[in-house]
Amino acid sequence: MTGNNSGEAVRPPRGANIRDVARAAGVSHQTVSRVINGHPSLREETRQRVVEAMEQLAFRPNRAARALVTSRSRILGVLVSNGLEYGPAASLQAIEAAAADAGYSIDIANLEGTDRDSIVAALDRLMDHAVEGLVILAPQSRSLKVIEDLSIRLPFVTVHSTGRFVDHRLSVDQLSGARLATRHLLELGHRSILHLAGPEGWVETAARLQGYREEMAAWQVPALEAPEGDWTAESGYRIGKKLMAGRSFSAVFSSNDQMALGMVHALAEAGLRVPQDVSVVGFDDIPEAAHYLPPLTTVRQDFPELGRRCVAALLGLLVGEPSLSPGDVVPELIIRGSTAPVAARTD
Known part of the structure; x- marks a missing residue:
């Protein structure tokens, strides 16, 4: 000047x-x-x-900044973690489809890490593009803790939460989905049910583990937990191989479908049949799950409904009419050929 x-x-x-x-x-x-x-x-x-x-x-x-101030850019920002697994990736696709149906486009910022600097940098990129509202799709507890400590002024919703964002959270009920999977095996007569958990620090890992433990406790059956995997089929296979020598389970509830695939591979190599010797249940219902050998019993998440609710909630916040739907999206158990009554086992 x-x-x-x-x-x-x-x-x-x-x-x-x-x-x-x-x-x-x-x-x-x-x-x-x-x-x-x-x-x-x-x-x-x-x-x-x-x-x-x-x-x-x-x-x-300028036009972009003025659009933000007047809430007319018609762009919604999505803050996502790098290396999206099936669940977050399907959520992102559903959010994009729902936004398009409402006449909005989305702008995606990928987190380079879970530290504060990475998260602030990603938020900067979105705000520089004049997004009207924000969807937070960060399934790691550490990322969510950092985000919760920031004072976000934009209207936002989060697909995961560690507690403080209850009023902004919309998600699939992971805990009830895990209980559905575990209850299915219990109702088939299984009592030695192994849980193959996802990696530590993920919101889904904790919720699905909690659901498994709660359902086992409700039936007064001891929990049986394997070392945690990393969501990949390779980790399910590796853990399965280690467990074969002293196998003490008749069923496996895997925290996702890919690890279930690896477990089925390890069982087959050990000469065990699914479901005659060991029943296996996954989580997510990825498109390939119906074509596993045998087709996988799993928990389906209604990602299109989740996307619609996220976008509807943001649009409500933008006009000062909060419309967060009470309760989480309810998952569904899809029964296929990988589970059978424990009595069907033959030695």
Whole structure:
């Protein structure tokens, strides 16, 4: 910003732009963008200095920033973790489809890590693109804890939650899905049911493990837990191989379908038949699950419904009419050929 002999600020001959404001306030243009977009990571002193520079220069935000302020960009941001497994990937696809049906597009920011700097950088990218609302699709507990500690000013919903975002959360009821899977095996007469859990630190891992434990306890049957896997078929196979020598289970509830596939492979190599010797249940109902050998009994998540609810909730928040549907999306048990009554086993 320049001055005249009286020391007053002189506006540039053209309309002021974001870099003019940055120079006048003594900050970077990225900081000005964050002020425009209401980013939570700024000091109040910095925010006020930028606002004063905007007023002095009669700054008019560009089209993207103005669209954010007026909530008319018709873009919804989605904050996602890198390396999406089937569940989060299917959720993202459902959110994109539901947004398109409502006349919105989505802008995706991938998290490079679960630390605060990575999450703030991803939020920056979305806010710089003038997204109207935000869907948080970060299934790791550590990421959610960082996000919960930020003051997010945009309307948002989260597909996972560690507790504080209850009023913003929409998800598939993982716990009841795990209880469905476990109850199915118990009703078939199995009492030695092994649970193959996902990796530690994932919201789904904890919920599905809790559901398994609760259902086993309700039937007064001891829980039997394998070492945790990493969602891959390879980990299910590797863990299954280690468990074959002293096998003490007649059924397996795997925390996802891919690990169930690896477990079925390990059982077959050990000369055991599914379901005659060991019944196996997965979780997710990936498209390939119906074509496993045998076809996999699993828990289906209604991702299209989840996507519709997320977008409907955001649109409600944007017009000041919160419309979060009470309760989680209810999962469904899909019974196929990988489970059978324990009496069907032959030695």
